[in-house]
Amino acid sequence: MERQDEAIKQIIASTVPASRSATLPQVCPEVARRLPDAAYIHIPFCRTRCSYCDFAVTVGTEALMGKYVDYLLREIAFTPAAHYPLQTIYLGGGTPSLLTAEQLERILGALAARFGIAPDAEISLEANPGTFDLVKLKAFQRAGVNRLSLGVQAFQPHLLKLCGRSHDLRDVFDAIEQIQRAGFANFNLDLIFGLPHQSPEDWEHSLTQALAAQPAHISLYDLILEEQTPFGRRYRSGQAPLPDEEQTVQMYLRTRERLIAAGYEHYEISNFARPGRQCRHNQVYWHNRPYYGIGNGATGYVWGARVERPRRMHDYFLWVEAGQFTIAEAMGSDEELSDTLLLGLRLLAGVELSALQQRFGSAAVENLCAVLQPAFAAGWLLYDEGRLRLSVPDGLLLSNEVFTLLV
Incomplete structure (x- = not known):
């Protein structure tokens, strides 16, 4: 979930004209200097769809995942490239940790061949508990991943079940242990507050468990009820069993107090980091710098225009088969x-x-x-x-x- 935030989604929704797109001009050195040095790669596959999720995700078969990776590589091949390498890469979803090591190697290899990847690039991958083991993590590291973002969301079994998460609490602790054993010094934990039936005591316990894991980065999000999600259909803002506004405010303030006391810097509304461990890729968004958005439902910001790729898998495949990098009119x-x-x-x-x-x-x-x-x-x-x-x-x-x- 430590991905493009709701603020970015809202901007994109208000600035991308759905019916106005044009093929980009041939790249010349002057234009290339304004191309991104950051790339977001969308991996839309999940074991289950969470009750709060409104992202472009699907429950796919191994065959469909293989086909999707093939199409990602085709999109990368016709994306305009600059003369400088990528500084940050973020594989979000969905659950990118469902990829095989070979699939991840193919994606990063294609990015390296097309754009180049800086030696010190930050390469982040979102992962869910129960979707990897130590062997897989080591293979991801060899492929180039040097930062993980673990979607925990809660440390209470009843809240994990309510959210429709595909993992249980044992999976969470196993995942943290495997990340530490693999030697990932730079990893993030995602948590959500304001969940139905979540008490202040639940949140305090989640903060305690998160701090015990000693991640380099922690992202904490206030639940947003998206209309087309199970939570959006089931609950209404401000009404029980959701915590009331006063409770969620206290959860947020308590989070600041505890994390700052533990040595984390509160550098963005929802994000805390150890010194020097701020997410470099997400700062591309906050500084409104250009970035590629690759994959179905991915968003990008190229040549001053907000780009959104087709959300439906079938439509995305057709778009890739057309073989043209298209973009909305620049803002x-x-x-x-x-x-x-x-x-x-x-x-x-x-x-x-x-x-x-x-x-x-x-x-x-x-x-x-x-x-x-x-x-x-x-x-x-x-x-x-x-x-x-x-x-x-x-x-x-x-x-x-x-x-x-x-x-």
Whole structure:
């Protein structure tokens, strides 16, 4: 789940015109300099679909997974390449740890052949408990993976079952042990708060267990009820058995208190890291830098345009067979500025105002700051030391109110 966040999903939904696409021009050196050095690879396969999940995932057979990898390689082959190598690669899903080591090697090999991969590149792979063992982890390492993101979500059996997770608590502890034995110094744990029937005591226990695992990075998400999911159909925001708003606020504040005390830096609304272990790939999103999105349902940001590949597997296969890299019309400067500020404000360091002015012009930045005046007046948004940032904790807790002013 430590993937493109809901904020990015909302931006993409509002900026990609479904019916306006064009074939990109032939790459020349000047254009190549504006191509991404980061790639998101979507692996849509899961053992089961979780009750909260609204991502492009499917329960596939081994044959379908093999075919999908073949088509991924075909897409990579006709994606425009720059003259510099990839600095970050993120395999998300879905459950990328369902891939075989040979399939993963083929994908990373194709990326290396097409784009190049920097020697110190961060290569992340999402994994679920119960989908790998020590032998498989070692093979993933040999293929190039140097960062894992483990989807735990909860440390309570009843909550795992309620969420429709395919693993149990024993699988969670086994997975953590295998990751540590494999020598992954850089791994993330995902947890969700605000789940139905989740008590403050449950959350405290989950935090305790997560800290005991000593991950380099922890991502913690407030449950979002997506309309087309089982949870979205079954529950209503603010109503039991969901924790009430006061409880979820206290869970969030308690999380900050405990993780900061344990030596983690709170560097993004939902993310905490040991010093020097911030997720490099996700920071590409927060700084609104370009990135490739490869695979069915994947999103990308190339040549100033938001890209979304077909979500249905059949449609994706047809799109790849057409063999053309297509993209929506590039967004305008005002829209790009709004996105840059919206995403950058998720970082606790905020956004450097002079950098915005240099990139977009002083007048455009001043106009956007005027739009944000209600957030300044409420104390949710601050300007200090040349940076715009959300206040702590009120701005973090009410970030959606701030972001609404920008869209």
